[in-house]
């Protein structure tokens with residue numbers, strides 16, 4: 001039921017792990033099925049230079065997390081905010097309809113991580 | 125290595141069964157209602173199958189009605205009895221352990237004005253006969269309790285509940301789809317009025333099921349039409365499938381003790397190994413009162429569909445009741461009704477064994493499964509505990 005890309009990112013997820021010195025962290029729980037994604041970003045001159053994730057969820061949720069960490073690397077914060085759930089799903093060669101919400105999880109966690117970074121900046 | 129561990133989903137067709145079916149897919153194509161020899165032979169084949177199926181559950185052949193599936197048998201039982209007894213009362217009792225093919229007819233009957241009580245199991249999936257007794261009203265006409273759960277393996281106290289129903293003059297049905305052919309089932313000893321079964325659960329073909337209807341039980345057909353099945357189920361008989369079900373029943377009866385022993389040996393080995401090798405794992409269902417070839421777990425901190433996918437990449441095929449595996453994206457109502465919190469139910473995984481499985485496959489799985497769990501836990505934000513989700517994730521079953 002999953003595309004080759006989804007299976008690849010699920011079986012060999014990129015950028016897994018905690019990031020103790022992250023500049024922004026976004027945690028998003030999935031109200032639909034109860035899954036949770038944690039996304040970490042490292043930012044330099046308004047550009048995301050590194051990203052990592054931890055995910056408790058289905059195959060699609062893990063593949064989405066892996067893909068989104070790949071997609072954000074090297075992007076400016078504004079560019080990263082343009083990443084929609086559709087774009088992540090598209091990059092993964094499509095998701096089954098009932099799995100589109102897993103893609104949401106990734107996009108929302110990213111938005112929260114960027115927000116978190118901006119809030120921290122304000123404080124400093 | 126390929127390991128098919130999803131025998132509660134379906135079973136492979138036994139070669140002997142296929143062989144018995146073949147003539148009826150080819151030259152013996154007659155309609156059992158026809159009077160010439162081709163039809164007569166088809167009729168005789170169907171009647172022989174009826175005897176074989178009856179013998180497996182210790183019923184009379186005249187008490188067996190063939191259906192297209194276990195689901196049809198369940199629908200027939202619930203709707204057929206509700207229609208037949210609606211003027212005596214409009215209350216039905218089922219449990220939260222039931223299959224959709226019992227729950228959905230029950231919900232349909234609610235829409236028609238029946239009242240339905242859903243009895244909760246305990247933490248091990250057992251239904252208490254006392255709780256059934258308490259749910260009975262003067263209006264109760266039907267009680268339906270699943271014989272054995274395909275999700276957690278628990279075997280219910282059917283005999284005790286059937287006794288309670290009988291004392292109160294209430295019709296009693298059991299969905300024995302996961303049980304028949306896998307453990308001994310005897311309708312006389314149990315004292316049930318109706319019992320559903322499906323051929324593909326015991327190495328017969330898909331598309332064949334049966335409902336046992338105790339002599340003297342009044343029931344309204346689900347399908348009206350011709351006089352097939354004594355007027356209780358219209359439609360030209362699916363002769364090859366029925367013949368296959370008969371042969372499969374005959375084999376099951378002969379081999380039952382060996383089958384039970386074989387799958388129990390595999391199951392016990394898997395459970396012991398898994399419980400030793402994996403931390404934070406729960407054996408779900410009842411530890412002893414359960415299907416012999418059934419092992420179900422909840423693995424904490426990871427999700428069932430991800431486990432299934434990764435196991436499948438190793439050739440291991442299992443099942444899960446997690447929210448992400450279900451079309452509705454809801455955790456298995458059976459697990460939740462047992463009081464398992466939603467975040468734990470998320471890690472549901474079910475292995476069910478059959479005659480085609482071997483000890484080598486179990487050993488292989490005991491190597492691979494812990495690695496799958498380890499790899500997924502490396503990805504999990506909760507690998508060190510349920511920090512932060514404890515409250516949100518918890519689910520309180522409906523009382």
Ligand code: FES
Nearest residue numbers: 033058061102448
């Ligand atoms: S995260 Fe639950 S369905 Fe994908």
